Amino acid sequence: MKAKQYLTLGLGIVAGFGISVVGVSYASQNLVSNVKQVTPEVAKSIMLNKVPGANILEFSYDGDDKTPKYDGTLIKDNYEYEVDVNAKTGQIIKFEKEAIFT
Structure with a gap:
């Protein structure tokens, strides 16, 4: 009789662990999909902080x-800047500076 009880207990533990793993996996996927993106205003601020005084x-x-991502083209003095900001993290993922002649 004890063997049957141990078997039932073992199966219950395995099933409980399996359900826990599935629940944690689902919750982590849900958190990733619900992450809010950087707003356009914040992205513009990040770009302008990278190139102070630019338009x-x-x-x-x-x-x-x-x-x-957010793509931005900024102008300051005689230079044009291409700045891309990751819309999820707010990190600058592209920064290019090019001289422009008028």
């Missing part, structure tokens, strides 16, 4: 790539 010439959101 934003163009600004757009690109959600088609694997990593959603």
